[in-house]
Amino acid sequence: MKILNSVSLIALTLLSIPSYAADYVIDKKGMHASIQFKVSHLGYSWLWGRFNDFDGHFSYDANKPEASSIQVKINTASVDSNHAERDKHIRNDDFLDVKKFPEATFVSTAYQPETKDSGILKGDFTLRGITRPIEIAVTFTGAGEDPWGGYRAGFEGQTVIRMEDYKIKKNLGPKSQDVHLYFVIEGIRQ
Amino acid sequence: MKPQTLQDPQHYSVVMIVFHWLSVVLVVGLFLSGFYMVGLDYYDPWYNRLPEWHKSWGVIFLILTVVRLLWRILGRLPEKISAMREWESLLASWMHRWLYLLLMVVVLSGYLITGGDGSTVVVFGLLELPSLKGLAAHEIDLVGEIHEWSAYILILFVVLHSLAALKHHFINRDASLIRILKPSRGDVEK
Numbered sequence: 001m002k003i004l005n006s007v008s009l010i011a012l013t014l015l016s017i018p019s020y021a022a023d024y025v026i027d028k029k030g031m032h033a034s035i036q037f038k039v040s041h042l043g044y045s046w047l048w049g050r051f052n053d054f055d056g057h058f059s060y061d062a063n064k065p066e067a068s069s070i071q072v073k074i075n076t077a078s079v080d081s082n083h084a085e086r087d088k089h090i091r092n093d094d095f096l097d098v099k100k101f102p103e104a105t106f107v108s109t110a111y112q113p114e115t116k117d118s119g120i121l122k123g124d125f126t127l128r129g130i131t132r133p134i135e136i137a138v139t140f141t142g143a144g145e146d147p148w149g150g151y152r153a154g155f156e157g158q159t160v161i162r163m164e165d166y167k168i169k170k171n172l173g174p175k176s177q178d179v180h181l182y183f184v185i186e187g188i189r190q
Numbered sequence: 191m192k193p194q195t196l197q198d199p200q201h202y203s204v205v206m207i208v209f210h211w212l213s214v215v216l217v218v219g220l221f222l223s224g225f226y227m228v229g230l231d232y233y234d235p236w237y238n239r240l241p242e243w244h245k246s247w248g249v250i251f252l253i254l255t256v257v258r259l260l261w262r263i264l265g266r267l268p269e270k271i272s273a274m275r276e277w278e279s280l281l282a283s284w285m286h287r288w289l290y291l292l293l294m295v296v297v298l299s300g301y302l303i304t305g306g307d308g309s310t311v312v313v314f315g316l317l318e319l320p321s322l323k324g325l326a327a328h329e330i331d332l333v334g335e336i337h338e339w340s341a342y343i344l345i346l347f348v349v350l351h352s353l354a355a356l357k358h359h360f361i362n363r364d365a366s367l368i369r370i371l372k373p374s375r376g377d378v379e380k
Contacts, residue, residue: 077327077328078327083307084306084307084309084325084330085303085304085307087327087330088303088327088330088331088334091327091331092331092334099331170232171231171232172232173232173233
């Protein structure tokens with residue numbers, strides 16, 4: 001009896017220990033994630049677009065957020081601005097040159113929590129074969145069990161990159177040098 | 191000068207002559223505008239207008255070429271130039287076939303670039319033509335490359351075709367060039 005009790009005690013203790021960083025896979029199948037961008041049009045309005053095909057996984061532990069990490073791969077040819085001719089132009093070598101650089105990637109290097117639910121995610125962003133460090137402002141949006149037996153966690157992030165940093169040739173004008181990137185990431189715990 | 195007979199067996203008909211030289215003007219104009227417009231600065235006043243004109247004239251050229259082909263198939267062609275060797279005539283007629291094929295490939299691929307997403311192709315704001323729907327991104331890119339390369343090959347063939355015509359006119363001194371300039375022999379034949 002005594003042994004059994006201590007076994008249950010150990011089991012209970014183990015269960016209550018905060019789990020180590022759990023691994024999540026971005027819910028690509030159900031597409032509860034998005035990578036969107038906006039670029040100023042002449043300084044008068046915003047042109048929005050998105051990447052339809054991307055994949056990735058992250059690691060997150062609410063009790064140890066500074067250990068969080070994420071890796072994302074984007075299929076650059078999946079760019080979609082709701083205009084076939086413009087998308088064709090964005091795919092060619094004036095912009096993304098998707099034939100030569102079919103993939104853009106983000107690999108985090110560090111996470112600095114600022115509040116309980118937000119922080120700065122640092123990492124290397126590779127676009128057109130050029131890798132540069134960027135910082136993404138990240139907000140934790142929620143986590144918990146889903147109704148289908150899984151466990152999910154979600155985040156939002158945003159950052160700004162300069163087109164010339166990635167040698168994008170086309171000049172869209174003085175008000176349109178930047179690309180604002182927005183991420184919605186929902187992962188399913190593995 | 192003899193009265194002009196439209197069906198002089200040595201010469202092309204007036205209609206075919208008009209088709210030919212209209213095509214010359216349109217092919218050169220479309221090639222130069224296409225070559226120039228893809229390099230235009232975003233802030234150039236012609237950035238939107240020139241591609242619209244290019245597409246509109248492209249559609250007009252497509253219609254012209256279809257009618258021209260029908261006219262050629264249904265109508266009569268001039269007799270072979272007797273001074274030409276068999277292989278020369280054969281080479282010339284194969285060149286003509288290749289030119290027609292390339293013309294069709296160039297205009298149809300151009301048409302598909304614009305309307306690959308199901309959007310319409312507008313001709314000078316007057317005529318709206320439906321197009322194919324549901325081309326994938328890589329298919330639209332492929333169509334774009336076909337358009338570009340078939341245009342270069344077409345121009346190469348146009349140059350060869352013109353050089354051959356000049357060679358026959360100035361060196362062989364036969365009627366090759368005259369018969370596509372004048373519907374009747376008139377007084378040019380000595």
